[in-house]
Amino acid sequence: MSYLANAIQGLLGDKKMTAADLARAAELTEAQISRLRTATKVRASDEDLIAIAKGFGGSAKTHAQLLYARLNDDLSGPGAQFISITLKLSIPNKTAQAVPPSRPLPPGLQSDIDTIIQQLPDNRTAREMVHSIARLCRGESLTPA
Numbered sequence: 001m002s003y004l005a006n007a008i009q010g011l012l013g014d015k016k017m018t019a020a021d022l023a024r025a026a027e028l029t030e031a032q033i034s035r036l037r038t039a040t041k042v043r044a045s046d047e048d049l050i051a052i053a054k055g056f057g058g059s060a061k062t063h064a065q066l067l068y069a070r071l072n073d074d075l076s077g078p079g080a081q082f083i084s085i086t087l088k089l090s091i092p093n094k095t096a097q098a099v100p101p102s103r104p105l106p107p108g109l110q111s112d113i114d115t116i117i118q119q120l121p122d123n124r125t126a127r128e129m130v131h132s133i134a135r136l137c138r139g140e141s142l143t144p145a
Contacts, residue, residue, distance in 0.1 A: 007069035026055030
């Protein structure tokens with residue numbers, strides 16, 4: 001599954017919407033939404049991203065999440081490992097950041113995590129596994145709604 005597909009799926013769950021609800025709200029066809037939710041190589045146009053963001057309520061934050069996902073899907077090929085894309089969601093005078101662990105990780109575990117981080121840009125399977133682990137940690141389902 002692509003980053004964009006995961007983002008759309010997550011937003012559908014957050015907003016308690018179905019794909020059909022999104023298609024109507026975004027003024028896109030259900031087939032267009034389905035392709036974006038299931039395909040690994042379909043690239044959403046700028047117009048589609050704007051429509052989907054509007055379908056989810058039109059916030060700048062939602063549009064940024066969708067754009068971030070599409071940019072990560074585009075990040076491949078030679079040199080991709082040298083590029084990093086960051087999503088900064090502003091909260092009054094603060095930027096959303098990863099929360100560091102409250103205590104140091106055991107060295108072996110830290111080494112494993114460092115290895116995974118190095119593999120993420122070029123290894124779609126590793127990215128999908130990390131997404132699955134994160135969904136489980138958040139108490140979300142691994143199966144599509």
